Amino acid sequence: MTIKEILAHLGGVFPMDEAVVEALPPGRTFVSVEHFGTSAWTITGRITALGPDNSEEYYFVKIAYGETGRIMLGGEYESSKVxxxxxxxFIPEPFGYGKYHAPGPETYFYLSEFVDMDVTTPPDPAEFTSRLARLHKMSKSPTGKFGFAVQTCDGDRAHVVDWQDSWAVFYRNLFLxxxxxxxxxxGPWPEYERAIDQVAWKVIPRLLDQLQADGRVLKPCIIHGDLWEGNMGINMETGDSLLFDAGSYFAHNEMELGHWRCEFSSVFRSEKYTKAYLSHYPAAEPSEEFNDRIRLYSLKGAINYSAGHPGSDLRKTAYNNMCFLCEKYAPIEGIDKYDPLIDPALTGASIVPHLADGLI
Known part of the structure; x- marks a missing residue:
């Protein structure tokens, strides 16, 4: 069942479990839980509890089902912790992750601090990108490699995040x-599949190998992993920008900006966000290939979205971008010519994610 169908079946009752209560910080007493917010992949709620001094406290909880739920919420918990x-x-404090005790469908939860956020106002480019660049700079891979300790997700689709010394190898595995x-x-699409193969084995090495060539050192940075305006907000108390719904891994920091070229990222696609970010964290060398790297990195977000929303036009966008990259870096017969007239980054075309699901 879809999340929308599950919510209808529940009839307005949030499916609470003792496992969530046990994950509350020490000294807290559970009072109640209510549905809060919407999500395409999980059921979300707000818990009211009493603190040690008997004052009311609030916590955010989300649940998901089956093996997908286990990977998705376990990955979010570990991502948020890092x-x-x-x-x-820069992110609500994570408190717990686990499996429901109750019999029935395997149910998993993620528990965090509840923060009252404005999720409709675009963040100030200078403030937000300064904080994002700071996260990237301050983070440190525990292995010194690209990857992550557990599998993480973008939506309900799992990332390939096995540790790699080479960023080009890591990104190729993620992309494939x-x-x-x-x-x-x-389903199949011969020209699309031919372009995928050419990008994976010719374009990626051409664009990414040199980031670690000739003595260049590429720092693995923690990234959010699914960063568009729908996964961030503004703390109503402090005014600071905040992230949520992370599906992280240690990556080339510019990978974070790949989503900003996609149709679902209509706010961050504005050039002022990328320019502001680069003022805090300059483009890697060769800097003249920065825009092509971002186009390459956008493929992951567009194709992942297509996988989660069958029939989406983002599949065509990804194919058109692959045609551009192949034409420029590894020409091959049997695929189409790049068409700038259907490139949303140039035309400004955008979509509202999950609109068809009624879960905006």
Whole structure:
């Protein structure tokens, strides 16, 4: 069942479990839980509890089902922990993750601090990108490699995040992973598959190998992993920008900006956000290939979205961008010519994510 169908079946009752109560910070007494917010992949709620001094406190909880739920929420918990440990004022504090005790469908939860956020006002470019660049700079990979300790997700689709010394190898594995999911959910397309193969084995090495060549050192940075305006807000109490719904891994920091080129990122696609970010964290060398790297990194977000929303036009966008990259860096016959007239980054075309699901 979809989340929308599950919510209808629940009839307005939040499916609470003792496992969540046990995950509350010590000295807290559970009072109540209510549905709060909407999500395409999880059921979300707000818990009211009493603190040690008997004052009311609030916590955010989300639940998901089955193996997908286990990976998705476990990955979010570990992602949020790394971000919080690096920069504690940039994400709500994570408190717990686990499995429901109750019999029935396998149910998993993620528990965090509840923060009252404005999720409709675009963040100030200078403030937000300064904080994002600070997160990237301050983070440190525990292995010195690219990857993550557990599998994480973008939506309900799992990332391939095995540790790699080479960023080019890591990104190729990540890219091919989302392509495999997309082909399973949307079916074959010979020209698209030919472009995928050429990008994976020719374009990626051409653009990314040199980031670690000739003595260059590329720092693995923690990234949010699914950063668009729908996964951040503004703390109503402090005015600071905040992240949530993280699906992280240690990556080239510019990877974070790949989503900003996609149709679902209509706010961050504005050039002022990228310019502001680069003022805090300059483009890697060769800097003249920065825009092409961002186009390459946008493929992951677009193809992943296509895998989660069969029939989406983002599949065509990704194919058109692959045609551009192949034409420029690794020409091949059997695919189409790049068409700037259908490039949303140039035309300004955008979408409202999850609109068809009624879960905005």
């Amino acid at each position: 971000i919080y440990e690096t920069m504690s004022d 992973g989302v392509c495999e999911l997309d082909l399973k959910r949307n």
